[in-house]
Amino acid sequence: MSTTIPAELRYTSSHEWARENLDGTLTIGITEHAQRALGDIVFVDLPVAGRHMAAGEACVVVESVKAASDVYCPVAGVILEGNPGLSAAPELVNSDPYGEGWLFRVQPSAPSDWGGLLTAQSYAELLSTSGD
Amino acid sequence: MNTLSAVSRPELEPTIFDLSASGRRATAQAPALANCTVPANLRRRVRPRLPEVSELQALRHYTRLSRLNFSIDTNFYPLGSCTMKYNPRGCNQYAMLPEFLGHHPYAHASLSQGFLESLFELQEMLCDVTGMKAVSLTPMAGAQGEFAGVAMIRAFHRQRGDFHRDEIIVTQAAHGTNPATASMCGFKVVEVPCDATGDCDIEALKRVAGPRTAGIMLTNPSTLGVFERHIAEIRSIVHGVGGLLYYDGANLNAILGIVRPGDMGFDVIHMNLHKTFATPHGGGGPGSGAVGVAERLAPFLPIPVVAKSAEGYRFLDERDCPLSIGRLSGFMGNAGVLLRAYIYIRMIGREGLRRVGEFATLNANYLMARLQQAGFQVAFPARRATHEFIVTLKAESRDLGVTATDVAKRLLDFGYHAPTTYFPLLVPECLLIEPTETESRETLDGFAVTLEAILNEAREDVSRLKEAPYTLPVRRLDDVRAAKQLELVWRPDP
Amino acid sequence: MPFIPHTVEDVRSMLSIIGVSSIDDLFDEVPKALRASFLDNIPPALSEMEIGRIMSDRAARDGHVLNFIGAGAYEHHIPAAVWAIVTRGEIYTAYTPYQAEASQGTLQTIFEYQTMLASLTGMEVANASLYDGASALAEACLMSVRANKKLHQSRILLPKAVHPQYRRCTQGICELQKITFETIDFDPLSGRTSWSAFSSAESAGLTAVVIQQPNFFGIYEDVDALTDWAHQHGALVIAVVNPTSLAVLRPPGDWGAKGADIVIGEGQPLGVPLSGGGPYFGFMTTRMEHVRQMPGRIVGKTVDLEGRPGYALTLQAREQHIRRGKATSNICTNQGLLMSAATIYLSIVGAEGLERVANASMAKTQMLMDRLSAVPGIHFPLDGARFHEVVMSVPVPPERLLEQLANRGIAGGYDLTHDYPELGYCLLVCATETKTDLDINRYVAAVTDVLNSLQAAGA
Secondary structure, three states: OOOOOOOOOEEOOOOEEEEEOOOOOEEEEEOHHHHHHHOOEEEEEOOOOOOEEOOOOEEEEEEEOOOEEEEEOOOOEEEEEEOHHHOOOOOHHHHOOOOOOOOEEEEEOOHHHHHHOEOHHHHHHHHHHHOO | OOHHHHOOOOOOOOOOOOOOOOOOOOHHHOOOOOOOOOOHHHEOOOOOOOOOOOHHHHHHHHHHHHOOEOOOOOOEOOEOOOOOOOOOHHHHHHHOOHHHHOOOOOOOHHHOHHHHHHHHHHHHHHHHHHOOOEEEOOOOOHHHHHHHHHHHHHHHHHHOOOOOOOEEEEEOOOOOHHHHHHHHOOOEEEEEOEOOOOOEOHHHHHHHOOOOEEEEEEOOOOOOOOOOOOHHHHHHHHHHOOOEEEEEEOOHHHHOOOEOHHHHOOOEEEEOHHHHOOOOOOOOOOOOOOEEEOHHHHHHOOEOEEEEEOOEEEEEOOOOOOOOOOEOOOOOOOHHHHHHHHHHHHHHHHHHHHHHHHHHHHHHHHHHHHHHHOOOEEOOOOOOOOOOEEEEOHHHHHHHOOOHHHHHHHHHHOOEOOOEEOOOOOOOOEEEEOOOOOOOHHHHHHHHHHHHHHHHHHHHOOHHHHOOOOOOOOOOEOHHHHHHOOOOOOOOOO | OOOOOOOHHHHHHHHHHHOOOOHHHHHOOOOHHHEOOOOOOOOOOOOHHHHHHHHHHHHHHHOOOEEOOOOOOOOOOOOHHHHHHHOOHHHHOOOOOOOHHHEHHHHHHHHHHHHHHHHHHOOOEEOOOEOOHHHHHHHHHHHHHHHOOOOOOOEEEEEOOOOHHHHHHHHHHHHHHOOEEEEEOEOOOOOOEOHHHHHOOOOOOOOEEEEEEOOOOOEOOOHHHHHHHHHHOOOEEEEEEOOOHHHOEOOHHHOOOOOOOEEEEEOOOOOOOOHHHOOOOEEEEEOHHHHHHOOOOEEEEEEEOOOOEEEEEEOHHHOHHHHHHHOOOOOOOOOHHHHHHHHHHHHHHHHHHHHHHHHHHHHHHHHHHHHHOOOOOOEOOOOOOEOOEEEEEOOOOHHHHHHHHHHOOEEOOEEOOOOOHHHOOEEEEEOOOOOOHHHHHHHHHHHHHHHHHHHHHHO
């Protein structure tokens, strides 16, 4: 099944995406591929602002009816906010994963970390070789 | 429109609150009026919302509700990993003798010698059945037995001054309670995979076992429905690095009287008396997760345990067992469940225990053979079934678009409870089927014929399965709505 | 063969379809060296009649005891209909309601139970039961750590007036997760948790405080002040309550300005017999804001694909079968049958019936105290207002008194000397609505008699 992978974003092998904002902060979400695999999302457990995260540390839990998956912070940094819109409408993660369905914003400790993540092309290759 | 959806279904029952009328009550069931002496500042101001119904209304309501359930007494329940065998009625009757029911847990030991004698004998018999040296009956369910077992492993290492063991190994196919328990006891969980034949991957185990290993949690037969053939090797690897072996007794029914966990080298085990020893499941409990240990772990057993002396039987407590991991309940576990298990073992006796393992295995292998003949694919065709086996619908899912859920729901229409689905997680679209020894050949035949008919139905028109069940009080329920629009208590219509 | 239906012909034909010649062949993957020998310590099988006789004889030996012990397990009248219904096979032998369409009876019963318990405790939501009151307190403490997640350390205030076995059980379970507990003393005159000890506890970084109402001694705590103090210091309030008392006492949802956060208790008084200690059930209720931190099963109302109402387990992503190592608890099997009994009990007695049970029990305990006051050497050292239980000081070691009372078929009380040596020779005694005038007189006469003989022997 074809999936959207916006070129301007960076990705992780655990299916998070990261957008670099003008102020140097990053917005994080999960990819269209990931939301489809999870099914109907019923709840998102958002991180507390101010928390210090290591790269790859679990900071969000996304729940569907029969599964709960951790979402990992792609870079080291401090959590700025969780997406307030998701408490009332967790289904935004399904319907608009790259837009209204973003999960949280983070202030990276090292501005260069974003560039070290997977490009859209690398992520697309990863999906095609993993076979799922 | 599918004609099946026009089938008549049992009426829904209104809630007990819908039946209430202000001022109605069951007068015979309450004592005479007495003055309320609660100080005014602590007194309740608004009455709780409890039903206001007659005794007959309550009785009829809950009787009607009970008829919306499947149960062992009414349906075949081939629910893998749950051992839904017949719960003999005699066990219930004699565990509910009024003297036992009226017995306060803190009553003087001289008032409970008959009760304590039964528990003591149960401890002794469970030691013999499992090959362990000592047993505590206090854990109230399998998960609490697991907690006790892992807590004892922790206490054992610490008692020896060994504070560095912070990892528990579990297999990939383990019950979810295993890793949940290890975390609850403060351990890091390390998973090892299974090989293609369903056994533990020994090379992977060797890689993870080491000085940080506190122990390994294993089910044997495993959750994949096969006997773990490398058990002797697993024992020497784990014991070799100083770890202990924990036996998850969920599948003990398969090997009752055939192999004893103690003889396999396990140091600590829990049993599910509500599976193996035929105590009822009660719609979700009470269970009992008695634990057994090898000699070196005996000082750590949870209390109370029953001891026998010249003066008779009594509970041992903190003063007698200073190294105990302590208490898991306020009183004495699920005492009434223990009496039922005791009566069951006395009724089947030593020959009967062995027959349980034998006939549970006979029934599972027979049903597996019948289903293979009918064209179903089993997950481990080269292996013997134990007391249960796995059918995988991977091919049907790919070719017909039918899922394990679809088949499970369609089975309900024919009066069979569904097998366990989507567990173990390793096998795609799986049905874990456990017939138990108490089912007749005719029942197994009927089930096999029905499953075959359902497969044929799927080949003709898969949509008939997708919308099943048709004949139950409700059709498929909207789980997403249940989780998103949380409605967890009754509210009057606005 | 007990409970195995196979005929010889069944076995023969089943083996032939499997393609083996004997049942033993089915175990050919089990290493020979591991095969079990004879189970020597298991006696041969008995018929139902034979074991029935053994159990009846043992029960008769234990006898019908006149019970004046409470201490967390209370003897109340149980309407006959309660156990007539719950021992129906459709309830007694059903599995956990994972297949919702085949379990609407169990699921709707749980939904009704959740409604009743939430209302009784003044909270918004209940789970479908935990094992018992003591382990429910452990679960509540673990839950408070998850719910108060801003804190890095976990410290909980646990008053000494909380049931001693609840404290032991909770500390044993929670210490493995690095939660520390601080004991708060009680006032020796009133029996209430000491306000000065409580309010001078280190309040920084406090996760939760536990408040039992009425406390283990049967005394009412000043729940409003304790609750408000905890909330002012950012701690959650875990209430431990007797469900019968809530018919007449202000529910934890109304404590202080904001109410308690998590409520737990022993459900046994609601239609469950004493049964030597179990099976009972623990209940837990909370506010919606904490529902995802609550352990155990929860039922929600939803609709089926035709839009008809129905019930299903929900919020399952918290549980061990999905979350595995990250679950809120490892609890799986709970105490469903007892939860069903409690639901039917509450339906039959209703709010007014429960009020009458509570008031009658208080009256009976008062009557017991009044009559015992006349016995030389007996007094009641704690003067706080109380529910249906009382601490009684006796002039001899309680163990000796209890032993003599047991010889007369009386369960005379709970010996407090082990848990509370500072109280001296004290017992905790309880009279519920089940005790008649004659029962109370028999108890008072027996105590008088035993004390006389013990003191005569000692003199």
